Amino acid sequence: MSGGDTSGPTPGGFGGFDFEELRKLLEQLGMSGAGDIDFSKLMEQFSRAQAAGGVGFGFTNADRDPDAAWRTTITSAKQLTQGLGPDPALTSSESHAIVDAERLAQSWLSAKTSFPETGVPPETLRREDWLDETSAGWREIVEPIMNGLAEALGRGAMAEDEPELGALTSMLAPMMKQSASLIYRDRLKKVLAEVAGSTLTGTEIGINLLPRARVTILPSNVAEFTRDLEIPEADVLLYLVLREAARIRLFHHVTWLGPQLNALLAHYAREIVIDFEAISSELDPSSLEQFSLEDIVAVGERVRGSFFKPASTETQLEILGRLELLLALIEGWVDHVTFRATEAWMPNAGSLSEVVRRRRAAGGPTKDVFSNLLGLDLRPRVVRDAENLWAAIEHERGAEGRDAVWQHPDLLPTAGHLADPLSYGKETSAEPEQDELDVELRKLLGDSGN
Template identity: 35%
Template sequence: MTSNPLNPSNGDDTPKDPLTEMLQNLMGGKGMENFDPAELAKAAGLPNDPNLLAQMFSQVQAMMSAPSEGPVNWQLAHENARRVAASSADPSVTSLQTREVDEALRLAELWLDPVTDLPATGLIGRAWSRAEWVEATLGTWKRLTEPVANSIANALSSAMTEQMPEEMKSMMGGASSMLQNMGGAIFGMQLGQAIGALSAEVVSSTDIGVPLADLEMALLPANVTKFGEGLGLPENDIRLFLAVREAAHARLFVQVPWLRGHLLGAIEAYARGIHIDTSRIEELARDLDPSNPEGIQEALSQGVFMPQRTPAQEQALEKLETALALVEGWVDELTASATEKLLPSAGALRETVRRRRATGGPAEHAFSSLVGLELRPRRLREAATLWATLKDERGIAGRDAIWQHPDLLPTAEDLDDPQGFSGRRQLAEASDSEVDDALQKLLSGGFDDAPQDDSEGGDDGDQPAGDGEQPKG
């Protein structure tokens, strides 16, 4: 019997599907009946934890056999984020912690009242575990990352397909969906890992400057305690300072309804502009070894699919960074004003938070490498200076009135020169007023009174019209 090189015999005269053989290699040389989840765990960068792998077993089997809802397996992202959040100590919130957080946020609202014209939110303060933060924020993470996540997941499955000979591709048939599911699963699991790791770093629902949870005001007691380690400051002072920041964020996003959509829209615009570098995919496809999951994981973690930014992306990034800086700068300035005379440690805590937000933690860096999205307000200090200058010039009400409409927001140029903002704005308003006046006059017919040249026209135009007669035309 002649052997077909594309359908090698497995010893019992039954042709072996080459795609199945490749997938078996990816799964550590075993078929689905003897599936080893450790291989997929390696591809997603997960620890070799027997309990975690056992839990993954049935899920991955179902994932490989059922059609995916999209390029990214969001169910795996969700479940893996929960597991990672629970992998380090994530105790349930106690009744004492709930009471402490509630009292801190209530007091924070009172402290903010004298320093802002925006009214209190009336929201109930929450105390969250890390797993609860994942549940409350995952929907927004999906919205923010889906455009680039889908592109990368598709690119990953394409890269895996590229390694097949042309003859094998023509034989795949319906099995191609299995390969796509695998790419979506690997990326979904790693995205879940990044979000789960972030849950161990954030101290509140708005800690990264973005309202990840809609209409919520919350602190994470375990992370607040972790934040204070090594500072040598009273834990109550730390909790109160962070509560004021959280309450200020909540007040801004609740009382300025358009702001959340504006900020998330800027992030989505930037994410949509990320295009996968096909030349790098082709290079990866040549070197990608399906039997080496560590290589896939390393490619993802190093952001190998990320291209150089285009000019349009640079503009979108500047808009995003300016918006983030304005939000964080306003919160920074209000928190300082509200706490400087009430908390002896307010100055030290303000500088600690500023440095933390400027540099980002390990999980934030991992998330940035994975999806090419940074959420750090690089110009926080300049923005805080701008808001302080506006308070001195216009008072609290005048400063906060700038949030009434997105067209009133300062620009990157204003962050460069905070003192010149009011002068530039007055010139712009004067110019706009002149245009509006001219347009209104035109619409009302006011320009008909303009003087005319009597030298033009015939004799009829020189004769006055008689009573009851119409001028000849």
């Protein structure tokens, strides 16, 4: 570069930037202290930081490396689980009891569902081990959410409807995107620790995050769960193992189910909208130079309600509706098949079913995941409606006909069928009409519903 640019700030702005206009815009956004800022000096500071490699705000290289950031998140979650109480390895007799319960549960299930067992022996996991085993599965689900939040926050920082912010917002955009990821990961590690400390089986949250199709039990959590129940511990264990085995069979043999859930979550992430008014009201631009990671996390905690529950558009609400329906159909099927498998053999199966329903209504690990991370509340009534629907389908078609409904996503019941179970199957045989969301999901699934 020859000669260099020796021009400095002018009365009207820095390099053509109108600071008076910026001051007014920041005040309109509710950013406190906007009237006391020397914007010319602020822009010079940003320019120097940008020339030196970007505005860091205390971010380390590990914060910018997705792999390192994810390892840090899982490690932090594991550290939090250490304060949840004892989590010892099982004794030999306790391990044998779980193996025996799984063997019995599989024999009962085989008589009530057309989905065969996977043949993989059961496993028990301590809380930290469960986090390790599910780490890749969690990452596949939440990274699109984090990326969606980051992109939305970055787009907001660019303030397309206020082009006067140009230079400053383009400098802030990378920091805003990194901040979104940091805030979400801070919340995520806490949620993962909560789930690890409460989930009873590998797939109780309704999705399968484990790399192998096997029944998985978290004994320490089961022991805590059964402590105050007036039901024999062996019966509780058998019932939980049976529910887990049913869910594993479903996910293993319905190969489109996991990808469909992930596609819905990824599409939801792309539609995220951030409440910038809430965030901007917590940011003081006069202190940006000293803004730390702790400050960013603190902002996230103060606006968590609006930041982590952004569903508001028609498309978002439709996607969340489909997620709720699919999760309800999964849990309703598990409830129904478990009832059919235990009704002739377990006198206290009704009591155990009620315990599970109360646990679901109270929230538990499912609420931790879908409500706190996605803003989705799975209503217990919808799951009960789904169970009744599967019972009606079995009455009409038998167990094989009931399970055949899972052959393709287009065959699944709709929300309307939950309200009127007898209506399922009475429609014409014409191909179902596809809306724009169906087309988009097929693209995410590689045009394959199998």
